[in-house]
């Protein structure tokens with residue numbers, strides 16, 4: 001298997017930086033858009049044969065170093081008896097706003113949680129035959145709560161923050177339930193064959209450092225400790241949260257994925273070589289075309305030492321991204337390894 005990603009997450013040196021792209025299976029791919037003409041997003045997720053096809057689409061086109069299973073962070077939420085629609089982001093028609101609604105949530109058994117996603121994982125593992133590792137994922141508890149309480153995505157989730165201020169105990173109950181749900185779901189994913197997992201805590205940045213540390217961080221700590229017991233490495237992604245970095249990197253994840261607002265080079269210098277960092281090109285740079293992408297990627301590679309770096313974007317790839325920009329990013333990463341090999345070879349021959 002191409003195990004660049006897994007070796008990096010284990011703290012081992014690799015001959016090349018691993019590279020995968022958040023939201024790599026999606027709307028920037030013409031073949032995905034063609035499939036979406038015939039099927040809704042929900043249908044694609046519900047059909048393991050189609051979800052497998054979409055998972056593999058980016059791997060057919062590009063030499064990426066991991067597959068990420070095609071599903072959504074809201075995929076396990078159906079097991080709580082909550083209906084989720086996509087328009088295009090998740091929408092909950094009856095948001096959870098009271099202690100009673102939260103206490104009434106069922107606690108599903110592992111096999112009730114997103115069984116079609118687990119079937120997709122088994123089929124992807126089978127199709128890939130160990131070509132590259134398969135990443136599983138879950139939403140972080142705060143990010144799942146954001147959709148459940150607010151009812152839909154938005155800029156800063158006022159209903160969720162109001163709940164945090166008004167009834168922190170009720171919020172804690174919800175975050176505990178969502179953490180348990182994620183652990184069961186991820187255990188199912190590991191049993192189905194995923195090689196590593198990423199936690200998408202996309203909306204953590206809407207809280208202050210003090211509130212996040214008190215209200216959310218203990219649940220992430222608990223979640224990551226339990227993932228550690230599942231025996232696969234974990235990556236924690238937080239978006240728009242440079243003010244939470246100090247707390248984030250003290251959590252027990254194997255890798256830390258940060259967005260483009262963070263100076264990755266400075267962060268590496270501050271942390272030393274131990275922590276694995278993932279990121280963090282601005283997805284919007286890819287919209288500016290392959291030359292700009294290539295330049296930005298080379299600058300990133302020059303600024304951040306190879307050891308312990310997983311190349312990725314700072315957030316999901318945007319639907320309008322030209323394919324050529326993705327190719328330019330991959331080429332920059334592959335070129336660096338080739339240049340390293342040439343330098344070693346010429347040093348060896350005295351030339």
Ligand code: CP3
Pocket residue numbers: 021022023024025026027036041068069070071072073074086088089090137153200202239315316
């Ligand atoms: O990374 C991958 O390619 C795997 C699949 C994946 C999807 N969603 C498929 C999807 C993953 C890892 C996610 C995670 C996800 N979903 C997050 C966390 C990552 C992030 O971007 O911050 C969040 C916040 C969501 C919620 C969500 N789902 C939104 C906001 C949207 C709408 C717009 C968008 O970003 O695409 C969705 C729908 C969704 N999830 C689509 C896909 C491919 C688009 C569906 C379509 O219209 O075809």
